[in-house]
Amino acid sequence: MIHKFVEYIPEDLEDGVLYVSIAYATVVHKCCCGCGNEVVTPLSPTDWKLTYDGRSISLYPSIGNWSLACGSHYLIKNNEVIWAGQWSDRRIAAGRLLESLEKQEYYRESYVDPGQEESGNEETDGSNIVVLL
Numbered sequence: 001m002i003h004k005f006v007e008y009i010p011e012d013l014e015d016g017v018l019y020v021s022i023a024y025a026t027v028v029h030k031c032c033c034g035c036g037n038e039v040v041t042p043l044s045p046t047d048w049k050l051t052y053d054g055r056s057i058s059l060y061p062s063i064g065n066w067s068l069a070c071g072s073h074y075l076i077k078n079n080e081v082i083w084a085g086q087w088s089d090r091r092i093a094a095g096r097l098l099e100s101l102e103k104q105e106y107y108r109e110s111y112v113d114p115g116q117e118e119s120g121n122e123e124t125d126g127s128n129i130v131v132l133l
């Protein structure tokens, strides 16, 4: 694949091009399996992370297109597509659950409830949440 740094994601995407918009913290590409679907990977502390080494880009974590008919799953590392295994439905469900828990955790940490600081002896660190993968 090749990458293109753009401000706005173009309407017509080319195959094999990763469109990176730093301004909108988004990476868009056409599904690597060739199905033609558009795959949007937002960049944020709880979504994807982009690494640019001056020549190529990598995205972390892997891209799982569960909502597309193809269900493809791959990793983009140094502009190369590394195919990952298909996940079972159970694994997908567990992954989604974990992701939503991570988001809850993240937003809870960054939100300080003024009423809670005074009474603050009730601590929840999420250790009572068990996720079976």
Ligand SMILES: [Zn+2]
Binding pocket: 031, 032, 033, 034, 035, 036, 037, 065, 068, 070, 071, 072
């Ligand atoms: Zn596809």
